Amino acid sequence: MKRKTDLQVFAFILVLTSLLTASQPVLGATALSKGSKGSEVRRLQERLTELGFEPGKADGVYGNATYLAVLLFQSRNGLDMDGAAGNATLNLLYSENAQGKVRDDLGEKPYVTQDGLPLLVNLNQPFPDGYIYYDLVVMNQYCDQSIVKIKYDNMLAEKEAVDALLSMLQAAKQDGIRNWQISAACRTVTEQKRLMNSRVNSYVKNGMSKKKAQSAARQTVAEPGCSEHHLGTCFDITVPGVSFAGTKQHKWLLEHCWDYGFILRYAEDKTKITGFTAEAWHYRYVGREHALAMKEQNLCLEEYVEMMRQR
Ligand SMILES: [Zn+2]
Numbered sequence: 001m002k003r004k005t006d007l008q009v010f011a012f013i014l015v016l017t018s019l020l021t022a023s024q025p026v027l028g029a030t031a032l033s034k035g036s037k038g039s040e041v042r043r044l045q046e047r048l049t050e051l052g053f054e055p056g057k058a059d060g061v062y063g064n065a066t067y068l069a070v071l072l073f074q075s076r077n078g079l080d081m082d083g084a085a086g087n088a089t090l091n092l093l094y095s096e097n098a099q100g101k102v103r104d105d106l107g108e109k110p111y112v113t114q115d116g117l118p119l120l121v122n123l124n125q126p127f128p129d130g131y132i133y134y135d136l137v138v139m140n141q142y143c144d145q146s147i148v149k150i151k152y153d154n155m156l157a158e159k160e161a162v163d164a165l166l167s168m169l170q171a172a173k174q175d176g177i178r179n180w181q182i183s184a185a186c187r188t189v190t191e192q193k194r195l196m197n198s199r200v201n202s203y204v205k206n207g208m209s210k211k212k213a214q215s216a217a218r219q220t221v222a223e224p225g226c227s228e229h230h231l232g233t234c235f236d237i238t239v240p241g242v243s244f245a246g247t248k249q250h251k252w253l254l255e256h257c258w259d260y261g262f263i264l265r266y267a268e269d270k271t272k273i274t275g276f277t278a279e280a281w282h283y284r285y286v287g288r289e290h291a292l293a294m295k296e297q298n299l300c301l302e303e304y305v306e307m308m309r310q311r
Pocket residue numbers: 184229234235236281282283
């Protein structure tokens with residue numbers, strides 16, 4: 001019995017040692033994350049400030065503001081977006097190649113294709129590898145919450161789409177239609193994987209086989225890499241506490257969203273083409289011109305992109 005206990009202790013120490021070794025940084029930098037404190041954090045904050053990412057005052061405490069600044073730095077530099085300053089993030093951050101918050105290249109918007117069409121992301125055309133976000137904002141900081149409630153802290157989305165959203169919902173408010181909520185915006189591929197796993201696990205917990213659970217989860221959660229939410233230009237627009245379909249807010253959006261550059265992405269009559277069941281709450285920003293053309297001709301994005309390319 002004693003022998004077994006010794007073995008267990010030994011195994012525990014082995015695991016602990018390998019964990020500690022695995023998190024040892026290269027190049028002398030210390031991996032930092034939320035809760036870290038000290039001079040390395042201060043140095044990180046100073047560098048983020050220099051690059052324009054606003055981590056709050058350089059107090060040496062890795063709190064929420066620093067976490068968000070790291071997240072935005074990662075989005076701007078095409079890094080894995082986890083808000084933690086691991087080796088890859090630190091190495092790039094202190095290098096000459098670090099891209100600052102303010103774009104000096106003013107390159108093409110990544111959610112628009114070279115021929116000026118909205119970038120398609122669906123089950124057949126996954127989100128491109130190495131995608132670099134354009135100008136993400138933190139929605140609960142950026143949005144006037146008297147116009148729209150942002151359901152979760154730290155939700156990100158492309159500024160251009162958020163600006164259009166706010167104009168749209170401000171107009172709705174003037175029409176007496178209020179009580180809006182955003183329940184999803186930008187979701188990274190990593191987050192989508194996490195969401196898919198938790199959905200599968202909850203089905204398995206309720207007695208489904210793994211295989212059945214996976215196919216059931218795919219009915220309601222997009223395959224990681226195939227969700228439009230990766231783009232940061234889509235929103236799940238809802239009303240707190242009620243089912244959205246059929247609400248006055250839903251009716252207002254169906255009539256007016258196009259004028260503000262939004263399309264109802266997954267319509268009832270297009271499920272065979274989009275590959276998604278109808279979603280009354282999911283709207284994609286594509287710009288006014290494209291949105292109005294799609295409304296006029298009753299085309300979903302797949303049909304519209306194909307038609308435009310054939311012209
Ligand atoms: Zn959605």
